[in-house]
Amino acid sequence: MKDFMMLFHSVPNMEYQPTPEEIKAEIDLWQDWIGGIAAQGKFKSTNALGYQGKTMHSDGTITDGPYAEMKEIVGGYLICTTETIEEALELSKGCPALAQGGKVEVRDVMIFED
Amino acid sequence: MNEDHKTKAAGEDPQDLIPKLFKAEYSNLVAVLCNFYGFKNIQQAEDIVSEAFIQAMKTWSHKGIPDNPKAWLRKVATNKSTDYYRRNKLQNEKIFPNYKSQISGEVQAPVFNESVIQDSQLKTIFAVCHPALSIDSQICLALRILSGFNIDEIATALLSNKESINKKLYRGKKKLKEINPDIDLLDGSDLGDRIDGVLRILYLIFNEGYYRTQAEQAISQDLCWEAMRLALMLTQQKSTNLARVHALIALMCFHASRLNSRIGAEGQLLLLDQQDRSHWDSNLITKGQQYLNQSARGARVSKYHLEAAIAYWHTTDSEDKWNNVLRLYNKLLQLEYSPYTALNRTFAYAKSHSPEKALKEALKLKLDDHHLYHSLIAELYHMIGDKKKQIKHLDQAIGLASNPHEIELLNQKKKDLHR
Incomplete structure (x- = not known):
């Protein structure tokens, strides 16, 4: 079994002001999808990322926001445990980010022996 | 006294x-x-x-x-x-x-004197639930030392035999002799981690009693009351009076409220929706609500919080019940996977969304060799109205089940279908 990280890419819509009901419905969508992965015993951890962010550059300058220079941002991640990357990719089906035109990038988590 | x-x-x-x-x-x-x-x-x-x-x-x-x-x-x-x-x-x-x-x-x-006794009992809970001991030894020692069960009673309660219980007790005591634990109730930092081990043992003892069918009903109920008594003891001391202890007590109260209504006339275990709700103990439900409210003050959500909340929703007829139960199962599975939780979550999914959608979720579980999996699928087909497939999965469940009461329950379901 290996750990794979799903990175949720989406195009941020700063104008979108969801109602509390819409936020709740959105959370339910995500939780139902994540719960489905956990129900298969393949869930490890997850976090959502907010819009607040700053970027440090190699010359020491700091820019505001993670989205200043890109069209899409990473809105969160989930680490799952599967045999293969294909299996992890299969789990990403149904991710609410996809339904909203976003993408799920699946990467293997490296483990370094001491 | x-x-x-x-x-x-x-x-x-x-x-x-x-x-x-x-x-x-x-x-x-x-x-x-x-x-x-x-x-x-x-x-x-x-x-x-x-x-x-x-x-x-x-x-x-x-x-x-x-x-x-x-x-x-x-x-x-x-x-x-x-x-x-x-x-x-x-x-x-x-x-x-x-x-x-x-x-x-x-x-x-x-x-x-009473205060020395109380203090000693509390420390003894931590000593016998020491992580260096095997889970089995911890359970046996807790029943022996903390609850005063004799060997026969422990063997009956745990569906085991005297020799095996004696062995587990012996190993546990030998380990305690080696490590000679020094329990400092005032040092909260150490107790914080250790208390999870204690709660786990109390939870196991409770479940051992709760999920028993008709055999030896009296003693299995004793297990439930003992687990509750010991959990309540933890609330007597400031350093162990934690939110997750209250959550566990709440869970026990909700479950215990159904102790007398979950066994049918033929000694079979009844499902929640088959039970006569008027027989549920309303005092225990109220107590459960109080402890659940108190448990909310904690910063961390433990699995006991989630399970207690699920048990709470099952005491209600609220329209939003299944949506909430599904939310809680989703959270619970992220905290700790178990096949039972996965199956229960799928049932809640059917109630909250639709049996058709739940069927798709169920197929991903890969629990085909588990009789409860086929019971669930049969139930989903029942909700959909596909009798043929329902019978097929009931048969598969009967083939895989080992508990005679569960087999009886499944056969009864099949018979009812032909009526």
Whole structure:
């Protein structure tokens, strides 16, 4: 079994002001999808990322926001445990980010022996 | 309690009184001795207390029961323990001139009073639920030392045999002798982690009693009440009076409220929707709600919080019940996977979304070799109205089930279909 990280890419819509009901419905969508992965015993951890962010550059300058220079941002991640990357990719089906035109990038988590 | 025994004692036969007294006092006496002389001496503590009870049996049967049998037992146990440790110290000092006694100076006598007993019992919970011991040993020791169950009772309660229980007790005590745990109730930092182990054991003891079918109903209920009593004991001390303890108590209250309605006329386990709700214990449900509310003050959501909340929703008829139950199962699975939780979550999914969608979720579970999986699929087909597939999966469930009561329940379902 290996750990794979799903990175949720989406195009941020700063104008979108969801109602509390819409936020709740959105959370339910995500939780139902994540719960489905956990129900298969393949869930490890997850976090959502907010819009607040700053970027440090190699010359020491700091820019505001993670989205200043890109069209899409990473809105969160989930680490799952599967045999293969294909299996992890299969789990990403149904991710609410996809339904909203976003993408799920699946990467293997490296483990370094001491 | 004391007064109770005093008035009753006079006319009572020692043969009747001693077993009752044993249940009430054995764990108190052993706990105090263990705390006073150290947990490495747990076997000695048990022997001394057993001897005190044997002496009571002998003395009381010809001299009659004393006015205060509890005080009598405490006195005898005190004398026997000081005798033992004095003799032991003397012997060692004579045989080994360089021997440094564990007890410096004069051997002191332990004091018995309510606050010492309470404190000792609490520390004993932490000692017997020490992570160095196997889970089985912890459960057996808890029932023996904390609840005063005898070996036969433990064997019956855990569906095991005397030899196996004795082995587990022996190994547990041997380990305690090796590590001689020093429990500091005031040091919250250490207890924080350890308390999860304690809660786990109490949870297992409760479930052991709760998920039992008709066989030995009385003793399995005792397991539930004992687990609750011990959990409540944790709330008596500031450092162990934590939110997750309250959550576990809430969970136990909600489940226990159904103890008398979950067994059918033929001794089979009834599902929630088959139970007569009017038989649920409303006092326990109210208590459960109180503890659940109190548990919300904690910063961390434990699995007990989630399970208690699920159990709470099942006591209601709220329209939003299944949506909430599904949310909680989603969270619970992220905290800790178990096949049972996965199956329960899928059922909630069917109720919250649709059986068709739940079927798709179920197929991903890969639990085909589990009879409960096929029971669930059969139930989903029942909701969809596909009788043929329902029967097919009921048959698969019957083929995989091993518990005769569950097989009976499944066969009954099949029979009902043909009506």
